[in-house]
Amino acid sequence: MFRLKFSAIPGNPMKLNREFIGNPIDEFSEMYERFTSLYAIKNLIADDELHKRPLKAKKDRVCKFCKAIFNEQEKFKSKAHLLPELIGNKNLLSDFECDKCNNFFGRKYENDFANYLGASRAFNIENAKSGGLKFKSPDKTFIVMKDTEVPLNLPKLRIESHEEENNHFTLDADNKKVTFHTTRPSYNPHNVYKAFLKIGLSVLPHEYDDDYKIAFAMLRSEKKNEEKDDPLFKLNVYVHPGPVFPSPMVILFEKKVRTDLIPTHIVCIMFHNYTYQLVLPLNEQDKWMFDGKKIITVPNMPPFIDKHFAAKFGMPKGHRLNFNLDELKRNEKHDITFSFDDYKDSRFNE
Ligand SMILES: [Zn+2]
Incomplete structure (x- = not known):
């Protein structure tokens, strides 16, 4: 069997324009202007020093999702993220x-989210817990792991491809880019949606919780949304x-003008190489728009990527x-491109 071993070092973490001013990408400037004219930032949560805050004492805690309070039965013991x-x-x-909610969400949604x-x-080794994180394609011919054999104090990936032909990645050595052609493990899209919804509702200031009663109920129920x-x-x-x-960052945008026929809240979720746009659904305050006559639009959010960054990396x-969709997605193709500082390509016959 032909086996391929490949090491790559991900590039320096990108510098993100966190002020949302300055350098939007030219191709997206119109979208940027429109979106920022309609929406303002209401809340921002990021895993960095600036956004750390103290936690409430356990005895003062209330569950945002089911409203449970600290008592004999519910002790808020788990380390919820x-x-x-x-x-x-x-x-x-x-x-x-x-x-209870922590356990439910973890059990019901996180496995599908991880598979998705x-x-x-695995490519995000900066974020990986030390040692363990690994990806294996469903047919086990493609493996990504942290390279522990390399004595340098640098994050490294080891990618192994156990295939006759190299179908697992396309290397662009001149531009220091590599695209991996992977397959996602099976996942249920509906559960992935719920995982995103949970992220969205988590950044919602508490005073809005009542407006989203139905969305919270949807999150806590295994029932599927029937409107396809x-x-x-x-x-x-x-x-x-x-x-x-x-590091991951989540921004809650709120519409500036109440009478605009657009959803009140849009959530921007940035992590790995992705920026997701989620509409916070089923807001009581949006009900008036759904009279069957009004046309509600969902404005497209631009990518908040600095134009110099895009010029350099694409x-x-x-x-x-x-x-x-409430059906298992199987064998979905998943291409991942990232840049690297250096790589070593070692091929050998077994
Ligand atoms: Zn709860």
């Missing part, structure tokens, strides 16, 4: 998620080539995703 560890959150913990993210997590073509349940995603976001590409 404010944003999923899967998207690279290392430090942000939650003080508003009870043990697939190899992307509801655009509110579709997500946009941008994939940017080049280095990954240094343009983010956007597409639309429909997670509103």
